[in-house]
Amino acid sequence: MRKLKLVMVGNGMAGVRTLEELRKIAPEMYDITVFGAEPHPNYNRILLSPVLAGEMTIQDIILNDLQWYADNGITLHLGSTVTAIDRNKRTVTAAGKGGETISADYDRLLIATGSTPFILPIPGNDLPGVISYRDIQDTDEMIDAAARYRHAVVIGAGLLGLEAANGLALRGMDVTVVHLSDWIMERQLDRSAGKMLQAALEKKGMKFKLNAHTAELVKGESGRVCAVRFKDGETLPADLVCMAAGIRPNVALAEKAGIHCNRGIVVNDTLQTYDPRIYAVGECANHRGTAYGLVAPLFEQAKVCANHLAMYGIGRYQGSVTSTKLKVTGIDVFSAGDFSGSDGTEDIVLHDPGAGIYKRLVLKDDKLVGAVLYGDTKDGAWYFQLLKDGQDIRDIRDNLVFGNAHLGDVGHKGNSLAAGMPDSAEVCGCNGVCKGSIVKAIKEQGLFTLEDVRKHTKASSSCGSCTGLVEQILASTIGGAYQPADSTSKPVCGCTDHSHGEVRKAIREHKLLSVAEAQAFLGWKTPNGCASCRPALNYYCLSSWPHEAVDDPQSRFINERAHANIQKDGSYSVVPRMWGGLTTPAELRAIADAAEKYQVPTVKVTGGQRIDLLGVKKEDLPAMWADLAKAGMVSGHAYGKSLRTVKTCVGSEHCRFGTQRSMELGVKLEKMLFGMWSPHKFKLAVSGCPRNCAESGIKDIGVIGVDSGYELYVGGNGGIKTEVAQFFCKVASDDEVLEYGGAFIQLYREEGFYLERTCHYLERVGLEHVKKAVLEDAGQRRALYERLLFALQNYKDPWAEIVEDSSGGLHKRQFEIIKV
Amino acid sequence: MSDWKKICALGDVPVLGARVVDSASHGRIAVFRSASDEVFAVLDKCPHKAGPLSQGIVHGNTVTCPLHSWKIQLEDGQVVPPDVGCVKHFATRVTNGEVFLAL
Numbered sequence: 031m032r033k034l035k036l037v038m039v040g041n042g043m044a045g046v047r048t049l050e051e052l053r054k055i056a057p058e059m060y061d062i063t064v065f066g067a068e069p070h071p072n073y074n075r076i077l078l079s080p081v082l083a084g085e086m087t088i089q090d091i092i093l094n095d096l097q098w099y100a101d102n103g104i105t106l107h108l109g110s111t112v113t114a115i116d117r118n119k120r121t122v123t124a125a126g127k128g129g130e131t132i133s134a135d136y137d138r139l140l141i142a143t144g145s146t147p148f149i150l151p152i153p154g155n156d157l158p159g160v161i162s163y164r165d166i167q168d169t170d171e172m173i174d175a176a177a178r179y180r181h182a183v184v185i186g187a188g189l190l191g192l193e194a195a196n197g198l199a200l201r202g203m204d205v206t207v208v209h210l211s212d213w214i215m216e217r218q219l220d221r222s223a224g225k226m227l228q229a230a231l232e233k234k235g236m237k238f239k240l241n242a243h244t245a246e247l248v249k250g251e252s253g254r255v256c257a258v259r260f261k262d263g264e265t266l267p268a269d270l271v272c273m274a275a276g277i278r279p280n281v282a283l284a285e286k287a288g289i290h291c292n293r294g295i296v297v298n299d300t301l302q303t304y305d306p307r308i309y310a311v312g313e314c315a316n317h318r319g320t321a322y323g324l325v326a327p328l329f330e331q332a333k334v335c336a337n338h339l340a341m342y343g344i345g346r347y348q349g350s351v352t353s354t355k356l357k358v359t360g361i362d363v364f365s366a367g368d369f370s371g372s373d374g375t376e377d378i379v380l381h382d383p384g385a386g387i388y389k390r391l392v393l394k395d396d397k398l399v400g401a402v403l404y405g406d407t408k409d410g411a412w413y414f415q416l417l418k419d420g421q422d423i424r425d426i427r428d429n430l431v432f433g434n435a436h437l438g439d440v441g442h443k444g445n446s447l448a449a450g451m452p453d454s455a456e457v458c459g460c461n462g463v464c465k466g467s468i469v470k471a472i473k474e475q476g477l478f479t480l481e482d483v484r485k486h487t488k489a490s491s492s493c494g495s496c497t498g499l500v501e502q503i504l505a506s507t508i509g510g511a512y513q514p515a516d517s518t519s520k521p522v523c524g525c526t527d528h529s530h531g532e533v534r535k536a537i538r539e540h541k542l543l544s545v546a547e548a549q550a551f552l553g554w555k556t557p558n559g560c561a562s563c564r565p566a567l568n569y570y571c572l573s574s575w576p577h578e579a580v581d582d583p584q585s586r587f588i589n590e591r592a593h594a595n596i597q598k599d600g601s602y603s604v605v606p607r608m609w610g611g612l613t614t615p616a617e618l619r620a621i622a623d624a625a626e627k628y629q630v631p632t633v634k635v636t637g638g639q640r641i642d643l644l645g646v647k648k649e650d651l652p653a654m655w656a657d658l659a660k661a662g663m664v665s666g667h668a669y670g671k672s673l674r675t676v677k678t679c680v681g682s683e684h685c686r687f688g689t690q691r692s693m694e695l696g697v698k699l700e701k702m703l704f705g706m707w708s709p710h711k712f713k714l715a716v717s718g719c720p721r722n723c724a725e726s727g728i729k730d731i732g733v734i735g736v737d738s739g740y741e742l743y744v745g746g747n748g749g750i751k752t753e754v755a756q757f758f759c760k761v762a763s764d765d766e767v768l769e770y771g772g773a774f775i776q777l778y779r780e781e782g783f784y785l786e787r788t789c790h791y792l793e794r795v796g797l798e799h800v801k802k803a804v805l806e807d808a809g810q811r812r813a814l815y816e817r818l819l820f821a822l823q824n825y826k827d828p829w830a831e832i833v834e835d836s837s838g839g840l841h842k843r844q845f846e847i848i849k850v
Numbered sequence: 851m852s853d854w855k856k857i858c859a860l861g862d863v864p865v866l867g868a869r870v871v872d873s874a875s876h877g878r879i880a881v882f883r884s885a886s887d888e889v890f891a892v893l894d895k896c897p898h899k900a901g902p903l904s905q906g907i908v909h910g911n912t913v914t915c916p917l918h919s920w921k922i923q924l925e926d927g928q929v930v931p932p933d934v935g936c937v938k939h940f941a942t943r944v945t946n947g948e949v950f951l952a953l
């Protein structure tokens with residue numbers, strides 16, 4: 031069959047991104063021809079500012095070199111401006127770089143002509159030395175002027191104008207920024223933040239003239255511009271005038287061809303124009319009344335557009351919430367959403383002029399709708415996420431303005447402001463990645479997302495505690511091109527487009543009983559998934575369909591397959607269970623004997639009140655378990671996304687302060703929950719009095735005994751992010767602790783996303799949601815509790831199962847080594 | 851000339867799993883079985899930090915190292931980009947349900 035012909039007009043970021051997406055899903059469908067007016071292949075336009083500032087070169091910002099076009103069989107006409115589209119004959123005509131006429135037929139046409147700078151309609155706007163700031167040529171001209179002239183005037187104090195002014199100032203020019211409004215960046219910042227930013231930029235040597243109406247650009251003796259004259263009669267010397275007063279979608283070509291335009295080429299949710307064969311993406315397109323001037327939305331458009339060009343016909347672009355970040359070294363400004371303060375909105379403001387910090391959050395109906403941050407933008411990504419997700423913030427309102435790091439993500443204290451960090455500062459403490467390497471990778475590899483940065487640098491890919499910092503570095507490096515993924519709609523992994531929530535729902539509603547069944551039903555893109563999605567699918571099947579779903583050991587991480595914890599040298603650690611932290615001389619003797627018999631190099635007492643035998647050879651595990659089993663000991667599941675321990679204090683059995691029998695309740699809880707798999711590890715604690723010696727405040731469920739009963743706390747975490755558990759309810763008896771606690775656990779097991787600890791689960795769904803299900807509705811509580819007990823019944827110690835091995839030997843064989 | 855050694859029955863290697871072979875000549879070798887019953891063998895040592903690849907999760911013809919999630923292609927021992935590196939791989943064949951390894 032003849033290949034279809036796709037012609038693309040415009041060779042910029044949005045268009046080429048669409049081609050990249052298209053090559054991924056339908057590489058053979060089209061013969062592709064690209065016309066680009068500039069003489070360069072696709073480059074990263076948002077990094078022109080660092081080029082101007084002398085921090086990067088043109089070569090650094092090329093995204094797709096000529097080889098890429100050749101490798102993908104794309105016919106590329108550079109320096110060729112398309113002059114006409116004939117929609118009847120389905121051809122485009124272009125003037126090539128030598129003046130020759132080039133024409134190309136199309137079956138589908140993609141218009142990605144971007145935007146053009148708005149040139150003020152004033153006398154002198156066409157003089158030499160008057161430029162806009164849009165492409166490589168403008169940048170070159172500015173660099174050249176900076177070397178030869180002294181005075182520069184930038185008209186427009188928006189994002190682009192300020193970045194241009196900053197670059198020119200860094201290149202030694204005397205720069206004045208002229209602006210129509212009362213304060214700078216008035217579309218992104220409110221007055222207070224704008225004034226703070228202005229003061230900071232003035233310290234860097236920039237001058238400002240506000241409320242200024244430019245009347246004329248004055249011609250000098252050489253014929254070049256020499257001054258700017260204002261309506262009030264004042265003049266400013268100017269050897270270079272840079273107009274950064276906004277952009278206009280570039281629609282001339284489309285209009286001429288009779289395609290419906292209205293401040294941009296009007297497109298529907300599939301990025302299709304009124305001519306069904308013609309699509310438009312990027313700054314030239316008007317979607318639901320908005321033409322976006324930032325990069326991030328363009329990438330979302332590219333993905334949807336490619337999907338429709340590939341005739342998959344799924345996916346809708348529904349508009350983007352955008353954020354902006356000024357790329358001026360050493361200055362942190364962030365804004366997102368709507369902060370104009372319309373009816374029914376409320377403001378939360380934190381203003382500390384001494385420290386140079388200003389934060390304004392705009393709320394409406396218990397949701398965050400806008401944010402302006404100056405000086406401290408480390409929580410920008412988090413606010414943006416809350417905003418995009420439309421999350422209810424009622425529960426966290428009192429702490430909202432302090433950000434989500436106020437309780438401390440451990441590991442990088444003292445380095446919270448990305449822009450001020452030196453390149454040598456360590457960002458990711460797990461993988462030893464410093465700021466410089468991250469910035470370098472973002473620039474050189476053309477990275478745009480957190481996932482990309484994780485893949486290329488490993489930063490934030492282990493414990494994730496530096497994620498906020500990495501996002502901040504990403505945002506300050508690429509500015510408005512940064513777009514965090516929706517946390518709720520983010521695909522599970524690269525193997526699928528479905529989110530965790532959608533996958534869970536499908537498994538429950540369609541009774542999918544195995545990993546393979548779920549992958550087939552949900553149209554997984556890879557043959558057997560990957561190390562990220564398989565464990566998640568396996569858990570979702572098992573937790574949705576207990577006793578019916580088929581557990582797949584090969585879809586479990588090695589620790590859950592070997593029922594021990596793998597260590598850095600490939601040896602394992604063995605932790606026998608000690609119910610409620612209690613043990614006996616006989617158990618201790620058995621542990622001591624095993625440690626000697628199998629030459630265990632390290633014996634350690636854990637934080638969960640038991641004993642860890644570290645450095646055991648895998649082939650010794652079954653024999654060691656068999657020895658421990660003789661003393662009545664079973665697996666402690668110290669290795670699993672499962673119940674870990676129930677930590678207890680001594681309680682009223684011995685303690686003179688104790689009010690409740692905490693050890694006894696701890697043992698009851700641990701016996702009830704033995705063998706429970708969960709989205710992530712699960713820890714409990716029971717303290718016998720409010721002195722709380724068992725540290726109930728940092729456990730997934732913490733119980734504190736008081737004279738009249740027990741207080742239950744949920745969602746505590748002592749890990750990466752120290753999170754104090756929230757008060758859940760008060761109950762009178764042991765049985766109620768089991769029922770209320772069990773119901774909470776079951777709700778988390780049914781709704782939690784894989785690898786989501788209870789504190790993150792609660793952050794996502796809100797404590798109110800959980801209270802409603804467990805506390806307010808007795809029927810639902812009992813049903814949840816019963817489902818938990820049903821799922822856990824007849825659970826057998828996995829160590830004993832392997833030692834006995836009823837599977838025909840396959841389980842046990844994984845521990846045997848074949849000698850040749 | 852490589853020396854073909856009989857390892858075990860194909861059924862002794864779990865599907866999407868591995869067995870560890872201790873060889874006198876090369877030390878530990880991981881022998882993998884894919885979903886379509888193809889068998890691959892690579893040195894049981896991740897080029898990153900020497901993690902035991904045999905213990906990783908197998909997907910397609912790739913294994914993810916259990917220590918730091920590097921991905922290694924089993925046909926040729928090449929590390930999946932953006933990480934860089936390779937691990938020695940060995941020829942295998944399955945004859946009459948028996949797995950053989952070329953050492």
